[in-house]
Amino acid sequence: MSDVFITEAEIEPTGSGPLDGVTVAVKDNISTDGVRTTCGSAMLADYVPPYDATVVERLTEAGATVVGKTNMDEFGMGTTTETSAFGPTENPTAPGRVPGGSSGGSAAAVAAGEVDLALGSDTGGSVRCPAAFCGVVGIKPTYGLVSRYGLVAYANSLEQIGPLAPTVEAAAGALDVMAGVDDRDATTREPPTEASYADAADGDVEGLTVGVATELLEGADEGVRECFEDALEELREQGATTETVSLPSVETAVQAYYVIAMSEASSNLARFDGVRYGPATETDGDWNDAFAAVREEGFGEEVKRRVLLGTYALSAGYHDKYYEQAQDARAWVKQDFDSAFEDVDVLASPTMPVPPFELGESLDDPLQMYLADANTVPVNLANLPAISVPAGETAEGPVGLQLVGPAFGEETLVRAGSALA
Numbered sequence: 001m002s003d004v005f006i007t008e009a010e011i012e013p014t015g016s017g018p019l020d021g022v023t024v025a026v027k028d029n030i031s032t033d034g035v036r037t038t039c040g041s042a043m044l045a046d047y048v049p050p051y052d053a054t055v056v057e058r059l060t061e062a063g064a065t066v067v068g069k070t071n072m073d074e075f076g077m078g079t080t081t082e083t084s085a086f087g088p089t090e091n092p093t094a095p096g097r098v099p100g101g102s103s104g105g106s107a108a109a110v111a112a113g114e115v116d117l118a119l120g121s122d123t124g125g126s127v128r129c130p131a132a133f134c135g136v137v138g139i140k141p142t143y144g145l146v147s148r149y150g151l152v153a154y155a156n157s158l159e160q161i162g163p164l165a166p167t168v169e170a171a172a173g174a175l176d177v178m179a180g181v182d183d184r185d186a187t188t189r190e191p192p193t194e195a196s197y198a199d200a201a202d203g204d205v206e207g208l209t210v211g212v213a214t215e216l217l218e219g220a221d222e223g224v225r226e227c228f229e230d231a232l233e234e235l236r237e238q239g240a241t242t243e244t245v246s247l248p249s250v251e252t253a254v255q256a257y258y259v260i261a262m263s264e265a266s267s268n269l270a271r272f273d274g275v276r277y278g279p280a281t282e283t284d285g286d287w288n289d290a291f292a293a294v295r296e297e298g299f300g301e302e303v304k305r306r307v308l309l310g311t312y313a314l315s316a317g318y319h320d321k322y323y324e325q326a327q328d329a330r331a332w333v334k335q336d337f338d339s340a341f342e343d344v345d346v347l348a349s350p351t352m353p354v355p356p357f358e359l360g361e362s363l364d365d366p367l368q369m370y371l372a373d374a375n376t377v378p379v380n381l382a383n384l385p386a387i388s389v390p391a392g393e394t395a396e397g398p399v400g401l402q403l404v405g406p407a408f409g410e411e412t413l414v415r416a417g418s419a420l421a
């Protein structure tokens, strides 16, 4: 079998509906009853959840069959799927290169034609980045549209589960099935209309105003920029207008995102202590030693780095300096998007400023990796919806176009995205 799955499985449909006959790959941080869920970590190599995540329940009730759990960066922490304890996944459309991350196995499974649909989770770009690098469609829903019950938390205030598929219509169809209130996740709410997202995939962009934020083009590679300009031209030819806008706050987004994400991670990952979760260790009675030993062995380098930095950012004396400042920046990002959406219907940018990295290229340079998230993390900070659709290729691999909408504006994103894919 390919390197996209950590565990192969066969979770049969429990009902019949719009997803009859559809095969689904599920990211390995989404709980599956009786099928191990590792989060790409040695810590959870033997963990078998006793229940299904709500999204898995909803997909199988609608007729889908889950065929496996996909490779990912450990606990979702990465942009390349190389921090997985199970080894990297290769990009099926760009040999020798990464599939993006952290939902790289899910995007690769779709791109290689191994499944019809896949689930990822997006805390700071983890659905959109691999969608872009593998040349498929990925949707990051508005915070609260899709239940997180059964998703192993990395940074709860930022993340959503989202679909990856070969077409906008197929991704939108999965969203139709997953969206809406779940009593087990108090942050969920119903979609704004009864209308189906899949039906909105009609490619009609006549009269649509697309904003282009100059700040989101700054770091873009030459080849990526050309693909982006071509995609904008295509939208204009189909009746959309484009307009330049400014989002000055996004210059702070990568820093703010990493402080918040690492802080939440340091708290969420405290449960992996060898008592509640993780392998039990022999102790001579010293709790600190036992805790340290389990975590030393069970976590990879990137996870350790983030837990340490997050703990530091939350500690007495530094909380105001780092965590609270990051929250202020987050509020500013949100305000900036809100005012942009007074003038435009959607915002467009390259999903990733760079083409797919070569395997191994960015592992020793975490900062380079974090900076590649510049265009995706502002969307999570503002809890907004976004879609990544294929927008051509450079010599290094596929390029994605990101469209961002106002909260619960998925219908418009599907409509606009389907004009291109």
Ligand code: GLN
Pocket (backbone or CB within 6 Å): 075, 076, 077, 078, 079, 101, 102, 121, 122, 123, 124, 125, 126, 127, 154, 261, 373
């Ligand atoms: N690359 C980002 C990070 O490492 C996003 C990850 C994600 O969305 N899970 O945090």
